[in-house]
Amino acid sequence: MSHAIGHVTWRAACGLVLLACLVPCASAAAVKKWSVLGPFVIGKNELDGEAWRSSNSSELGGAALKKFVAQSGGSVAVSWPEVDWQSLVNGVGGHEILEWQARAVGGFKTDGSNVHISCQGVTSFTLDDSQSFVGDLYWAKLPAHVVKLKAGNHRISIRLRGKLQTQFACHVEKPSSKSPLLLFGDSFAALPDVISSPDVPRGIQICGDLGLGSANQDPDRWIKDLRPVLINNKFLSLAPEQPRLHLAPGQITRASVRLEVLPDVGPCKDEVFVDVAFEGMLGEERSRSEALRLRLKCRDVTRQSFVFTFQDADGSLQHAAAVLPWDTEKSPCKGACPVLVTLSGTSITARDSADAYKMKFNDKDPEYRFGIEGAWLLAPTRHGAHNWEGPGRRTALSALAALPQLAQRLALPPVDASRVVVAGHSMGGHGAWLFAFAHDVLAVVSSASWLRKDQYADSNKVLLHDLATPKVEPLLQGLLRTAEAEFDVEAQAATVAHLPVLIRVGSQDRTVHPWFSRRMYRTLLSEGAKDVTLTELPGKEHWWWDTAKPNDGGAVNDPEIRNFLKRVLDKEKSPSSLRWRSVVFGSVGGTLRHGLRVRALARPERRAEVSVELPEKGPAVLATSNVVQLQWQRSKEWQGVQQVLLDGQLQSLPQEAVFHQVQWCLDFGTWKVCDFAVAQRHQRHPNQAGPMREIYSAPLCGVSADEEGEKALQFFGNMLVMTGHGVIRLLSSQEVEVHGGQVTAPASCENLLVVGAPENAVVAALLANSPMAFDSSMLSLGGCSWLRGENLAALSLLPWKASAKEPRLALVATGTSRSAAEALTMLSTPTIPPMARQPLTHLLPDYVVLDVEETRRHGPGGYLAAGFWSNDWQRLPSAYERCTPRGDRGTQHRSHRVAEEL
Numbered sequence: 008m009s010h011a012i013g014h015v016t017w018r019a020a021c022g023l024v025l026l027a028c029l030v031p032c033a034s035a036a037a038v039k040k041w042s043v044l045g046p047f048v049i050g051k052n053e054l055d056g057e058a059w060r061s062s063n064s065s066e067l068g069g070a071a072l073k074k075f076v077a078q079s080g081g082s083v084a085v086s087w088p089e090v091d092w093q094s095l096v097n098g099v100g101g102h103e104i105l106e107w108q109a110r111a112v113g114g115f116k117t118d119g120s121n122v123h124i125s126c127q128g129v130t131s132f133t134l135d136d137s138q139s140f141v142g143d144l145y146w147a148k149l150p151a152h153v154v155k156l157k158a159g160n161h162r163i164s165i166r167l168r169g170k171l172q173t174q175f176a177c178h179v180e181k182p183s184s185k186s187p188l189l190l191f192g193d194s195f196a197a198l199p200d201v202i203s204s205p206d207v208p209r210g211i212q213i214c215g216d217l218g219l220g221s222a223n224q225d226p227d228r229w230i231k232d233l234r235p236v237l238i239n240n241k242f243l244s245l246a247p248e249q250p251r252l253h254l255a256p257g258q259i260t261r262a263s264v265r266l267e268v269l270p271d272v273g274p275c276k277d278e279v280f281v282d283v284a285f286e287g288m289l290g291e292e293r294s295r296s297e298a299l300r301l302r303l304k305c306r307d308v309t310r311q312s313f314v315f316t317f318q319d320a321d322g323s324l325q326h327a328a329a330v331l332p333w334d335t336e337k338s339p340c341k342g343a344c345p346v347l348v349t350l351s352g353t354s355i356t357a358r359d360s361a362d363a364y365k366m367k368f369n370d371k372d373p374e375y376r377f378g379i380e381g382a383w384l385l386a387p388t389r390h391g392a393h394n395w396e397g398p399g400r401r402t403a404l405s406a407l408a409a410l411p412q413l414a415q416r417l418a419l420p421p422v423d424a425s426r427v428v429v430a431g432h433s434m435g436g437h438g439a440w441l442f443a444f445a446h447d448v449l450a451v452v453s454s455a456s457w458l459r460k461d462q463y464a465d466s467n468k469v470l471l472h473d474l475a476t477p478k479v480e481p482l483l484q485g486l487l488r489t490a491e492a493e494f495d496v497e498a499q500a501a502t503v504a505h506l507p508v509l510i511r512v513g514s515q516d517r518t519v520h521p522w523f524s525r526r527m528y529r530t531l532l533s534e535g536a537k538d539v540t541l542t543e544l545p546g547k548e549h550w551w552w553d554t555a556k557p558n559d560g561g562a563v564n565d566p567e568i569r570n571f572l573k574r575v576l577d578k579e580k581s582p583s584s585l586r587w588r589s590v591v592f593g594s595v596g597g598t599l600r601h602g603l604r605v606r607a608l609a610r611p612e613r614r615a616e617v618s619v620e621l622p623e624k625g626p627a628v629l630a631t632s633n634v635v636q637l638q639w640q641r642s643k644e645w646q647g648v649q650q651v652l653l654d655g656q657l658q659s660l661p662q663e664a665v666f667h668q669v670q671w672c673l674d675f676g677t678w679k680v681c682d683f684a685v686a687q688r689h690q691r692h693p694n695q696a697g698p699m700r701e702i703y704s705a706p707l708c709g710v711s712a713d714e715e716g717e718k719a720l721q722f723f724g725n726m727l728v729m730t731g732h733g734v735i736r737l738l739s740s741q742e743v744e745v746h747g748g749q750v751t752a753p754a755s756c757e758n759l760l761v762v763g764a765p766e767n768a769v770v771a772a773l774l775a776n777s778p779m780a781f782d783s784s785m786l787s788l789g790g791c792s793w794l795r796g797e798n799l800a801a802l803s804l805l806p807w808k809a810s811a812k813e814p815r816l817a818l819v820a821t822g823t824s825r826s827a828a829e830a831l832t833m834l835s836t837p838t839i840p841p842m843a844r845q846p847l848t849h850l851l852p853d854y855v856v857l858d859v860e861e862t863r864r865h866g867p868g869g870y871l872a873a874g875f876w877s878n879d880w881q882r883l884p885s886a887y888e889r890c891t892p893r894g895d896r897g898t899q900h901r902s903h904r905v906a907e908e909l
């Protein structure tokens with residue numbers, strides 16, 4: 008249930024897949040001979056330089072070009088026994104040094120037709136040093152990529168990463184299936200359960216849409232208007248409305264199928280099989296995939312957990328497990344039941360996460376009791392190394408948002424989503440804190456949690472051994488770290504200090520040492536926490552099933568936790584104290600907490616805080632820092648309060664029921680009810696909070712007008728599937744238009760990713776109001792101008808508003824069409840095995856300007872500018888730039904034209 012255990016489980020799983028692969032892969036020719044240049048040091052984050060581009064000298068003790076031959080099955084094992092790893096760990100200090108990078112090159116021959124190419128065990132590979140493709144890092148049977156190649160010799164190059172050792176494989180084969188439309192399941196499927204219960208009047212019900220992998224294996228043509236075909240099924244039929252889907256050439260995604268239960272079908276036993284195919288238009292031809300058999304489990308919700316699917320914030324279909332509340336008559340349900348959201352450690356399935364909440368009242372009971380008393384149990388999940396940060400946290404919040412409708416649709420006990428307790432174990436213990444910062448919860452249970460990824464074990468140390476380190480000055484490092492500030496648990500301890508908090512850890516936990524729990528406990532106490540408990544369970548390690556006696560609920564559901572939940576759920580919703588604080592970083596700002604929402608910060612990249620005191624008589628006292636727009640709405644906490652002293656300025660609260668909310672704006676030091684003119688100064692809507700990873704805050708579409716950009720988007724989209732089961736809808740350039748400076752896209756697009764040169768009409772329209780200014784030869788920002796050479800590129804968040812909708816975000820990758828595409832591809836390539844994050848989710852602020860070639864050599868040391876945009880989308884004084892200030896003579900990024908003008 009931990010990072011470390013997850014690592015082992017993953018390896019074990021890979022071993023099995025490898026064996027399983029031997030038979031179906033037999034027809035594929037493995038690339039056998041490899042030359043590998045290494046080992047070199049590497050940082051522990053998603054981006055670092057490639058050493059061999061600058062020098063072949065290595066501080067690990069000499070790098071060499073070695074030959075490796077694939078074993079039968081194609082897998083290549085790479086290690087460096089000549090390196091004295093032990094002395095490096097002892098002498099340099101720490102296990103971070105065990106991770107290395109190397110460049111592997113292998114060749115193959117074709118007779119000049121389409122080939123299928125796939126590599127396993129790596130995040131990506133490059134063909135003939137030109138196009139990059141997504142690797143099947145987890146050996147999860149990600150489909151091969153189809154490429155059109157000239158007859159002759161070709162080469163695959165891979166940037167290998169390993170910790171002590173690594174294993175990878177590449178296969179090249181002729182396409183075998185007739186249709187380029189491919190469906191695939193396995194770990195890529197999100198399958199809802201079919202539930203039956205005596206309480207459900209209609210026999211069986213299906214808990215959401217089916218998600219399954221789909222790929223367009225045509226290298227040139229779109230497959231349009233995909234629709235599912237259901238092959239005779241006794242229980243289910245296709246719903247009349249199906250999500251609309253087109254697949255770009257080479258695109259891999261997750262497609263949804265909406266099914267309905269046929270009338271008058273009886274209860275299901277064990278499982279229901281669904282045979283489904285997809286059909287779409289390949290130009291004028293109809294193309295049909297082979298059918299895929301999916302197995303839906305039948306579950307009895309009166310005594311078992313069940314899995315449901317839901318639409319996540321980013322538009323992808325994700326799944327969660329849930330268990331109905333039990334003993335609702337004498338429990339705190341009262342009409343609707345509160346929810347315990349539980350977040351799991353790495354590699355635990357949603358079902359296992361929910362089923363960890365089991366116990367027996369009496370050891371002789373024949374059956375376990377699942378779930379908890381008087382509350383729904385909700386166990387969301389998301390594939391990949393999200394750490395419940397960014398897209399992972401949104402998945403948890405989206406699962407919670409989906410639960411009430413699901414319960415209503417399936418006639419299950421109603422859900423009170425305003426009364427939520429969050430719990431979690433290991434990585435989920437970290438997630439429980441983060442969830443509590445972004446949702447108004449009643450209490451927190453955090454077990455065996457760590458606090459910051461870069462401070463936990465040897466993972467993700469920022470700029471320690473990285474090649475980039477000597478090139479990244481402290482100011483730039485600060486900006487990169489600022490992008491992660493909202494995941495720093497300790498820094499936001501004040502936000503949960505007024506809540507009941509239970510921290511638990513095994514005293515012998517060596518996976519997540521009790522140090523982290525003790526540290527959070529001390530920090531909470533220093534922030535004034537009154538109702539916080541730290542329990543170190545003597546002799547327990549990272550996970551256990553029995554705490555004091557057999558089947559007593561163990562690590563996540565033993566009597567201590569059950570009693571805590573009972574206490575916090577029984578209370579009517581009211582603050583446990585009449586004082587609270589909210590610390591706000593980045594996207595957390597939009598959270599409504601005890602009737603208050605921070606809508607805009609003076610400096611969006613900085614920490615903000617609101618503190619509240621509700622005295623028994625007289626006005627409430629609010630103090631803020633770095634806040635310029637604040638929304639209040641009446642809630643239980645504020646019963647009877649009529650006035651507020653806001654930073655010492657008296658404000659009255661609307662008393663009439665119709666005016667149950669008010670927004671205040673800070674107008675040159677004076678708080679006022681917002682008027683339009685003042686609110687206009689904060690043009691950046693809360694939906695438009697950065698940093699770059701916030702493009703996943705709403706369904707994302709991608710578009711490019713040139714071929715290189717389209718290939719980069721294909722890579723980005725496929726990487727999203729591989730790393731996080733995420734989706735991007737790719738658009739053809741005709742689907743995005745510019746009218747009167749306004750960019751329009753299909754209605755399902757809420758955020759937009761655009762790749763192309765600044766001359767492209769869409770890019771130009773989005774950049775129009777940005778301080779990032781391109782003319783025919785220069786990119787200018789702040790006091791800097793850079794020559795628009797072939798390596799200059801920029802990625803930037805920009806405001807975008809799809810017509811008639813709330814303001815949203817665009818992310819533009821621009822430069823030349825080639826450098827824009829390369830920058831997006833490079834920054835979207837995760838490099839940490841096996842914990843690869845979703846593209847653009849780590850250490851990236853609102854914008855970066857980069858030299859593509861320098862960034863390949865030096866990682867973030869190749870950035871020319873980086874920073875966050877202000878509330879009115881302007882450059883902030885905290886920004887980083889590296890350039891020749893205008894007026895000085897000669898550097899590599901200096902325009903000759905400008906030199907002449909001087």
Ligand SMILES: *[C@@H]1O[C@H](CO)[C@@H](O)[C@H](O)[C@H]1NC(C)=O
Nearest residue numbers: 044058059060061062063072
């Ligand atoms: C490193 O070695 C490889 C293989 O021998 C060679 O191709 C490359 O040019 C070398 N790099 C440098 C910077 O010398």
